[in-house]
Amino acid sequence: MERSMESLMILRRLACALALATVLLPAVLAGARAQDRVLRVSLNTEIQVLDPIVTTINATRVFAYLVYDMLFAIDADGNYQPQMIERYEVSEDRLTYTFRLREGLEWSDGQPVTAEDCIASIRRWAQREALGVQIMRQAEGLRVIDARTFELKLREPYAYVIEALGKPGNVIPVMMPARLANLPANAAVPEVVGSGPFLFDRAGWRPGERAVFLRNPRYRPRAEPASGLAGGKVVRFDRVEAISMPDQSTRVAALQTGEVDFLEIIASDFITPMRRNRNIVIGEPRGAGQIMSIVNLNHAQPPFNNVLIRRAAQLAINQAEVMAALGLPPGLSMERCEALYMCDTPGQSDAGTEIFRGAGPERARALLRQAGYNGEPVVLLHSESSALLNATSLVIADQLRRAGFTVDVRTSDYATVAQRRLSREPVERGGWGAVPIVWNGIDLVNPLANPGVAYNCAPHYPGWYCDPRQTELLRNLALARTPEQRRGLADQLQAAFHDNVNYLLGGQFSAPAAWRADLVGVVPFPIPVFWNMSRR
Template identity: 65%
Template sequence: MRARKAPMKNTLLSRGLAGALALASLLGAAGADAQDRTLRVSLNTELQVLDPLVTTINATRVFAYLVYDTLVGVDGAGHYRPQMLEGWEVSPDRLTWTFTLREGLEWQDGTPVTAEDCLASIRRWSKREALGGQMMEAVREATVLDARRFRFRMSRPFAFVIEALGKSGHTIPVMMPARLANLDPHRAVPEVMGSGPFVFLQKEWRPGERASFVRNPRYRPRAEPADALAGGKVVKLDRVELVSVADQATRAVALQSGELDYLEILPLDFVVPMRRNRAVTVGTPRGIDQFLAVVNVNHAVPPFDNPKIRRAFQAAVQQPEVMAAMGLPDDLVVPWCGSIYMCNAPGSTEAGTEPLRAAGPERARALLKESGYKGEPVVFLHAQASALLNPIGLVVADQMRRAGFNVDLRSSDYATVAQRRLSRAPVEQGGWSVAPIVLNGIDAVNPLSNPLVAYNCSEVWPGWYCDPPTSRLLAEFSEAATPATRRALADRLQAAVHENVNFVLAGQFAGPPAWRSNLRGVVPFSFPVFWNIERR
């Protein structure tokens, strides 16, 4: 007689218990007081790169906000506030901007933060990031006035100077000393030297195992209460440890047992049972704090250099099917979303979404037949080890096959996918065709920084989409002075994205964080930040 297969939940639990025991051994037997003063965190991806300008992996963004600071910070309501800056002045014609740093800012080695450092950091960032690049194209002259002040003289009005300097999406405008910022922006800086609330213990760093941070004694928090990335970033615990835990079930069980304090994303199979556990708090992200699932499409090589084939792919992806595979409660999923600016968010719009609403295998097959597709291989990069990307990839790959695409599924970890996405080689020479990814909603709110449109005709973002009329619309948007004009242009930009099929949308959902209920002061945001937290 064949042995009966154990239920999946029990299998996950058993594996998680075994992993949690190993994790407890890894964390060691530090004294109770030291443990109480340490926040033990597991992120969804491992920290492998320490420069936030050379990768879009979310772990590096979390790292950046621990050790670096920004001139401007966005609060929970989406307003941009001075952070390192004391403030700024704008001339009536909007062509002169003067910025003043707060007094007493220091790098972690005790040297003062200067206007020269900040201007060098802005220049470095603008060479890697779409919004920064557009801003600096409008800057005729950038000048250091004195140790604490610098000035932009613009060649034309640019409507999003402050939003650019406070951009919290990937490729963040972090400040670093000029001696580092003046190095090649396409190579990671060789040293971590920030002015943020934490100091990274680089000598203790064990990639794939643990990264440790301690309170920065030289950091001067603002006087206002903490509010998302704005206000006073007051560190109330002595130490933060990012602990690498590859197995999803192990993460969940370790949180349950108290071996971990905080999970960036609670494994989706555990959301419902953890909601019943009083020792654990499960977050409920809404709107721009949710994720947008999209498929990165490689426009540079066949077959998706053909817009007709891209439209057939767009018609093949049925968002409700993809979102059902996530296994989340209904209140954490938006089954269908056609807005590149997120649904249930201030920028939501239905402009240009008609092709997405008509998705289905019959329409996709018809469009594929009309496109001239001849069965060329579609190399599908599938991040099998990712709790979020694995189900998305499996469903989208199946939908493509049903539409008639010749799908070559390449399964690996996300780091491998991220590296291969940088290749522009033909698929037969190690290239790729499509790759599901997820975007934080906070990255999508402004067309000038939204990866689905902001990198139009740019060499920076993998996929290399290019639609010349979109470039003109982006330029108009950058100068738009009124909300009504911005809204109209944002709608036109979204319609252009769907017409050109820059990316294919696969749905919107929440990857909820979870933390031990004895923590208070957790700052809700699109990604985890670790100031303001204390243990009850």
């Protein structure tokens, strides 16, 4: 009897469990399906600034490509394709560009995108970007023809109009409503209103925790396949969450467990073990998809206001040692690259590189003696909190010391370094002498947009290099008519860059992304984008 009662109780509990499972299973499956429609990512730095016109921070660039759109965009092969533009025409004399917007484009507030909006956006961008400044110097005017058509008229031909309107980095020419674009360009706009594939969920934004993006139901993708930043930006996730994770090991652990799906950059220490994990894919950037290590020199203050002392620093840098400090696996860095426009790209050039023959501490010390260097301190700003800059900065400081420089390393977090780098004051009043930084290769391939030369004599760009030769070369390049002329002038610019020592090149390397293997359709590009991809 007791055994019968026990069996009966077990059967009753089993029946209840089955009944409960019948009730809960649809909810569980629905929850799983909802989770499948959420993409969780971790960017290299946190999203803080929401206006890509007022900053060049990479996290803001990622933000911009989610919520805004551009007239033109660069594809995976480095070609510039229409994006918001349906068609455009260039007059035979190359002075008049007529642009026609795609039909049905809308802002995220439901208003139509107009030619007036685009003109206002171009003017705002041109106040902050070197290429935009150059175009507006040549421009006779911008005018609206009708609601979807506008015209740019130049006084003389400019070689890079389309490339400028589609440039992928630094200050990005995003389009926004005229009511926002007409606000001062030196302050962030108060609203995020774009026409891109995602909407920014400002109410759900938790600085230091997460930023949330929702699929934009008003966005109309182009018909072409996605390629780089161009083509059809088809969104297959309902929601993207950019989760703040400052610690590198925490990020990798979250990727392994599936708490996040995508890392913008995986720290070098984890690349080899993660390659053995069948659930993880490591990106393989090459050429313009890689990064260049740079030393920003302060031309406005001693000792680097002396070109001979700058050349001594140039000869002191051993790129192989700098790259070794990153601890990357074989194949992800180059021992030597002296090309301003990146190696393994169509623009790679040897122009001006003869200056590096016989480079080393001995030649550097000889130049310092010739320059009359008296041991003036070089204040080197060291970003200890940066995975890419921490080790390389210390190696660069050591190389300068071996060459005879008196180096005063000032260690702090990256935000402090970035702020101090803006100062033109002498070192005793908070100035600086050298700052190791990095540049994305995609920003270097166009000579007129390359920060190594494009900001020549610009009063607002840290380093304040100024070479009259480069001013003339930039002007001539902007007016060049043939590819051969452009290539010749680009080579001359690189030679002048090395001769004047605008910056020091520390070496070319990869900082690959990593993602869960069940993600498909990941667009291989230096800037992470979250359209086109889905979960297997």
